[in-house]
Amino acid sequence: MDGPVARVGRREVRLLTPDTVADLVGSCAPCTYWQTLPRNGYRGGPEPLTxxxxxxxxxxxxWGPPGRVVYLEGAPVGHVLLAPARHVPRLAAFATGPSDPATVMLVALAVADRSRGRGLRKTLVQAAAKDALRHRARSLDAIGARPSALGHHPCIPELADLQRAGFHVQREHPSYPRLRLDLRNALTLRDEAAELLSRALARVPKVHPVPETPHPDGATRARVRDRG
Structure with missing residues (x-):
C-alpha cells in the first residue's frame, strides 16, 4: 500500500489532508461546487477554503482521505478529488448522478497550466484508482462536461480529459454524461502483466520469481531473488 507520499521521480503524490487543502491548484481552487447543494454555493456561509x-x-x-495532490520539485502542480456519492451533494443537480450513495466519484482533476504535458493527469487518475480499490470499489465514476457545456462551470471535468484517462461513458447525456473507469479490468491487466513477467523471469538461468503476500488492493506482486 502506498504511504502518505508516493514518489515518482521528482514528483511526490501525497494524500489530501485538511492541512494541504490550500495546495489545490487551478482556476477553480479552492472550490466548493461539489461539496454544496445545488443553487446554494457557499455564499453567506464559511469561506471556500474553510x-x-x-x-x-x-x-x-x-471513508478516508478524499484525494491526492501531486508536487513537482516541492511545488503543488495538480490534484484529484474523489469520495463516495453520499459526500457529494451537488450530484443531485445531475440527471446522470448515481443512485447508489456508495458509488465512488471522481469530482475534480486539475493540473496547473505550466505543468501540462508531463503525464500528471494519468498519475493522478492512477492514484485515485488505487485509493478506490483499497475501499473494494469495483469502479470509479465521474460526471463529464461535453464541449457544449464546458463554459457552465469550470469545476466539472472535461469529457475528453476523462476519456484520455481511461474512462468510458456509462450513462449518456447531451451535456453531462456519467463516465466509468472499471477497476476490475485494471486489476486483471495488472495480474496478467505480473504473471507474464514471472514466466519470463523463470526462463532466465539462476533467476526465480518468489511470490510475496498479495497486495492489499488485490494485485499480486513478485520479487526476484538471485540464487547464484
Missing part, C-alpha cells in the same frame, strides 16, 4: 477543509475532514473520518 468549507472545503471541513469537507476533507468529514470524508476522511467516514
Amino acid at each position: 468549507l472545503l477543509t471541513e469537507w476533507v475532514r468529514a470524508v476522511t473520518d467516514d
Whole structure:
C-alpha cells in the first residue's frame, strides 16, 4: 500500500489532508461546487477554503482521505478529488448522478497550466484508482462536461480529459454524461502483466520469481531473488 507520499521521480503524490487543502491548484481552487447543494454555493456561509477543509475532514473520518495532490520539485502542480456519492451533494443537480450513495466519484482533476504535458493527469487518475480499490470499489465514476457545456462551470471535468484517462461513458447525456473507469479490468491487466513477467523471469538461468503476500488492493506482486 502506498504511504502518505508516493514518489515518482521528482514528483511526490501525497494524500489530501485538511492541512494541504490550500495546495489545490487551478482556476477553480479552492472550490466548493461539489461539496454544496445545488443553487446554494457557499455564499453567506464559511469561506471556500474553510468549507472545503471541513469537507476533507468529514470524508476522511467516514471513508478516508478524499484525494491526492501531486508536487513537482516541492511545488503543488495538480490534484484529484474523489469520495463516495453520499459526500457529494451537488450530484443531485445531475440527471446522470448515481443512485447508489456508495458509488465512488471522481469530482475534480486539475493540473496547473505550466505543468501540462508531463503525464500528471494519468498519475493522478492512477492514484485515485488505487485509493478506490483499497475501499473494494469495483469502479470509479465521474460526471463529464461535453464541449457544449464546458463554459457552465469550470469545476466539472472535461469529457475528453476523462476519456484520455481511461474512462468510458456509462450513462449518456447531451451535456453531462456519467463516465466509468472499471477497476476490475485494471486489476486483471495488472495480474496478467505480473504473471507474464514471472514466466519470463523463470526462463532466465539462476533467476526465480518468489511470490510475496498479495497486495492489499488485490494485485499480486513478485520479487526476484538471485540464487547464484
